[in-house]
Amino acid sequence: MIPARYAATRFPGKLMQDLAGKPVIVRTNEAALKTNLFDEVYVVTDSPIIFDAIIKEGGKAIMSKEEHECGSDRIAEAVNDMEVDIIVNIQGDEPFTDKESLVSMLDVFENDLNEEIDLASLMTKIKDSDEIHNPNIVKVIVDNRNFALYFSRSAIPYLRSTDMQINYFKHKGVYAFRKRALMDFRSLPMLTLEAAEKIEAIRYLEYGKKIKMVETDVNGIEIDTPEDLEKAKAIWN
Template sequence: MKIISMIPARYSASRFPGKLMQDLEGKTVILRTYEATVATNLFDEVFVVTDSDIIFNEIVNNGGKAMMSIKEHECGSDRIAEAVENMTDVDIVVNVQGDEPFTELTSLQKLIDVFKNDASKEIDLASLMVNITDWEEISNPNTVKVITDKNNFALYFSRSPIPFPRDETVNTKYFKHKGVYAFRREALLDFYRLPMLELEASEKIECIRYLEYSKKIKMVETDVQGVEIDTPEDLERAKKLWK
């Protein structure tokens, strides 16, 4: 089983333009993420896939592997799907977000183990979720929440609080979706070729497309929060945590 990691890296970002090239204690955010992913030693190869000459050069000039996107893409899954379309020997593709420099071995190993234990190949992709308890985070539309069935297969993702706590006596657990995915190559290419439908377009959550086309997403719980760098404030938190 050949397993690779792809790190989609867009230079522009609506909330924090150029965030991946910001300094994080002596190295850029994207280089920190790339090096952390390589350091897990879980992958046959690790690539940054980008639309930016600046990011491409940052990785290559520091001894890493990078690829330039040919087309314009609305989401990271499309970007990496284009990159693996001609890699016919690849079995599993792990998408690590470029703004997650605290990527670590344990959580990624759990995702890979999903496929190693799936002898019948029923699972199309796996992703991470972390339990959250702060209501401000639960109600924040920038935090994507996920609900699952009893076997931890995803039922739905939303920017709204799900489930809605109509009965406050129920001990409801809330899970934040962390944007780290592991795909079977075929499922990733299916995503690339299938059009966006209404639910994905409304929520602006790309993994909803898999559910709308009846793909099976296995959610894996992790207790590693880390910091996703979406704002300048996130970057300051990341610097403190890095120290």
Template structure:
């Protein structure tokens, strides 16, 4: 089984343009993420895939591997699908470019999902974290996920799900972490299939998989990590790096 990692990287992020080229302990955020992913030693290869010459040059000049997207893409999954279409691989793991604190144990759990699925019943796997802070539960920037008894995703939303009509019900809230592992066929299907209304409404790309009947295995982790979406997140990351 050949397993690679792809790190999709846009320069013009809407909330924090140029965030991947910001300094984090003497290196850029995207270079930190790339190096941390390589250092896990979990992958046969690691690439940054980008539409930005600035990011492409940053990786290549530091000895890394990067791929330039051939056209504009709406989301990271589309960018990865284009990049892997002609590669001889089985599994591709999407590591977010704005998460430089790559965590080995969680990535191992994702990869293990496919090693324990010889009949290829699982199309993709992703991470979720139990959250209890009401502010985070209600924050639309935090994507929540609900799962069935076997930890297959039922739905993702920016709204609090489930809705707490009965506040005494013993439900747990889970934050979806945007780290995915895909079978190659699943991500190519995603690329070919048009966006449907639920994905368009929520602006959550993994909903497309659910709308087309794909099976997403969610893996629980207790590692929150640091996603750099705002200048404040970057300052928090700098403190952690020290």
């Protein structure tokens, strides 16, 4: 599932911006299909413009019936009546989605015999100081089994002692959910930490869900700004 909202705070209409002759959302849909990992790939959107662009290219799209604050809610509505076990959420602004990272994330469920894991997601190391302190980049800290402890737009953990070597991790907005966890998310109200940080993954933690984080070396580009789009064009070319 690829949630795709036309309006965006930092870069309105970004998913319909041109990337090598096709809209960003179409490129993302093509990348998801190219992995050959999924029974079905759908773009779930509130926009007739995005819907038509996907259908025109031979893809599958679903129009949301309700207004949604986040991608998880949008996907939950779309899969409500579907007989599925695992749902993968790929962000619409990720045209460089790679198969290797997705395979590692899905393997989490193959090895989860007791179904302890509610959802899995990706993280990648951050080495650049500007990125560590950039509030547009969501950071995650994990326990010794790589279960998420917290997500924040602040630099976490706070490095009080300069003698310590700390790894900082960026949260990549790609998820794999058990359907029951996703449907629970939709029925549960937003609490204070999620509202403060504006990070939907926090809702799962606030209600006791377990998120297994999988480290990947693939950084890619999330197209959040016009500058990101120019970087994506350069890489594509």
